[in-house]
Amino acid sequence: MANATIKDVARRAGVGLGTVSRVLNNHPRVSADTRERVLHAIAELGFRPNATARRLPRKTDLRHIGVLTHPFVKNYHSIAERLRGMQRELEAAGKGLEIVLFVASSPDHYAAHLTSITQNTPVMGLIIIDLDLTPQQEQVLRSAHIPFVGINNFVGRSWPCVSTDNEEGGYVAARFLTALGHRRIAYIGDNLFDSFGFPTSQARYTGYARALNEVGIHLNTRYVKLGDHGYEAAARLTRELVALAQPPTAIFAMSDLQAAGCIGALREMKLRVPDDISVMGYDDTELALSLGLTTVRQHLELSGQLGMQWLLAMIEGQEQPSPPALPPVEVVTRLTTGAPRKLGVRDAEETE
């Protein structure tokens, strides 16, 4: 059944429209008696005021910031940290804005979200995490005059993005390991077959490959293992790596969670970290802290803060404020990395 309107309530209570409205808004000038009658009618009809209709004459816009992202199945850590940063910034701004979370389960759903947001959803601005925009999609947002910024992995786009340099991160990690003397360095990353085609793992891999190339290490594809983003998959890939005729002396995992999977698997196999094999992660999460994991720090929360800051500035009217600078990625050295066990391995490999 359709919801009752104040008209129905008014009729039922035998009063005028305005009176009902006054009761609804706790207006003082209503007699206790009338108020009682109206309240009664409201209860009887199960009347619930239409929030949209209230908003129109009041001219109070909905104060929402949209955050559009993918389903954070396993790697919700990065999303959560970024959301936290945004939330913090939003609160610091003190404008009473709220975050509306849109989660796109597929590229089609993502596209649907974009049009629905521009057409029907009153957001004051939009932050897009991890997902790219086609030129058409960008055009749609622009022509709708919705300020928007992207976060993560949108290097070189024509629209505002807080980009985290994943390639640099992969490079830095691999160079860190080669500097320790490692030559057989494995990479564990996300498989590239997910429908969204996130470029993060790919970018980190590219950096890793560049680093190896730079120091004259031949890229051994048997050392490159891709799987689901999660503990279990990484553990399985690690077992595969260890089972190789010539196992790697170091593993660079594209996330702390995956690095944790490596460490778990190695522990099960009674291999010591870093004595037998070094492990590096990525993100510098609490997980890295508690595992003593050497990792790449990428300022997740800050990326959310900066993105929100930027967006708010755009909403304020600055056409395109200067992009905020995210600190460079850096290796955080802890306990899971060390020199390869057998010195001379390098020569052994080279003569094979």
Add this chain to the structure above:
Amino acid sequence: MANATIKDVARRAGVGLGTVSRVLNNHPRVSADTRERVLHAIAELGFRPNATARRLPRKTDLRHIGVLTHPFVKNYHSIAERLRGMQRELEAAGKGLEIVLFVASSPDHYAAHLTSITQNTPVMGLIIIDLDLTPQQEQVLRSAHIPFVGINNFVGRSWPCVSTDNEEGGYVAARFLTALGHRRIAYIGDNLFDSFGFPTSQARYTGYARALNEVGIHLNTRYVKLGDHGYEAAARLTRELVALAQPPTAIFAMSDLQAAGCIGALREMKLRVPDDISVMGYDDTELALSLGLTTVRQHLELSGQLGMQWLLAMIEGQEQPSPPALPPVEVVTRLTTGAPRKLGVRDAEETE
């Protein structure tokens, strides 16, 4: 400056209101020429259609589910997991609903949120995580006819809540440790001075105390350490515990994150887990999996799913469907717990 309206656009383009609307909605029966003129006017005026006004005649309600919670400063794990469960359920429902996140930074802010949500924000339903409702607040929600459910720690309330039995969890954890032979069992929890006064830590502590009492262990307050909910604070408290003349042989932390802090601190002090000291957490997050942490599983994600399921059923019209049952909490045994090192410690303690 106020935003232009279609009226302005119509005047500027020299057309009628209806035509502008048709262009806005990609109605086919508009001549290319007219469309062009209108589009031009729109661009010139920087016109952006008012989403609220569009929604009114279309009678399309905003399809939002509100999620109201506190700032997830450190313990965002549980919030993220629950959100993930809700999101999953929402998507399974396939009704195109979205989550709006409201974060209350203080009890006052919380109250403000509640009134603002009931008065101005078109949410179809509300999920409240971790926060309680006063009878008045409950009344406000009820009289606004907004379906709502609570998640976590609302045992014995008169409104729908997916409650997780924290006291039982604390009890089960402590009993698990006493069964292993531990007598000196420390508790690390949240301090109770936060403004919201979350009862979670308190409830787990109560269960812990009951368990100790039940097996005849005197509750030693020096073994009860409260601090901020986070890695660092837990690490510090652990150092204090180890520095005691008679340190505990086991630590029960009220969260996996805090347990991670314990483990980190113990590693720094070159103490082995569980050989020198056992550690238990709570939540069974990925963190626990990665650390091989013995913990109490409380089905975080599921709680979000069930809460959303329940809410959706209420929105569908069922007045108050039967509350979904959350599986009981259970200990997940992993690698960080074992028997206390020196057998006979029990007697030693008892004779002191």
Add this chain to the structure above:
DNA sequence: TTGAAAGCGCTACCAT
């Protein structure tokens, strides 16, 4: 193809 006009459900101002 287009313009005019009648709502959408509510608020707020005008009288009374």
Add this chain to the structure above:
DNA sequence: ATGGTAGCGCTTTCAA
């Protein structure tokens, strides 16, 4: 204190 009424900005008929 209360009823009537003119909008809020847009969509969607209905004629033309």
